[in-house]
Amino acid sequence: MNMTTDRWIIIFGAAIATFIPRIIPMLFFKNKEIPPSLTKWLSFIPVTIFSALVFSDLVFWENDLSFNPTVNLKIIPSLIVFFIAYKTKNIFISMIIGIVAISLMLLAF
Numbered sequence: 001m002n003m004t005t006d007r008w009i010i011i012f013g014a015a016i017a018t019f020i021p022r023i024i025p026m027l028f029f030k031n032k033e034i035p036p037s038l039t040k041w042l043s044f045i046p047v048t049i050f051s052a053l054v055f056s057d058l059v060f061w062e063n064d065l066s067f068n069p070t071v072n073l074k075i076i077p078s079l080i081v082f083f084i085a086y087k088t089k090n091i092f093i094s095m096i097i098g099i100v101a102i103s104l105m106l107l108a109f
Contacts, residue, residue: 073109077101
């Protein structure tokens with residue numbers, strides 16, 4: 001096989017791997033009602049995934065686990081953003097304050 005054929009096989013395989021997990025639940029629940037308990041359980045998945053991604057990025061600084069705010073410069077801005085997001089419930093304000101906070105930390109240190 002040449003390089004072009006290999007690429008098309010990889011693209012086709014990735015498309016199938018993406019398509020199958022999306023279509024199977026639709027086929028399974030086509031004529032069924034989703035139980036409220038399952039709907040509630042599924043509602044926590046995006047928050048859980050987002051939390052795992054954010055936490056892993058926050059605690060690692062230059063491939064080292066660090067909770068020390070003098071070493072890991074992302075700790076203090078993240079705490080500020082969490083507090084602002086909790087108080088204001090406004091994603092735009094939280095993002096702006098987060099960008100400003102991390103910029104100031106990187107400039108200061």
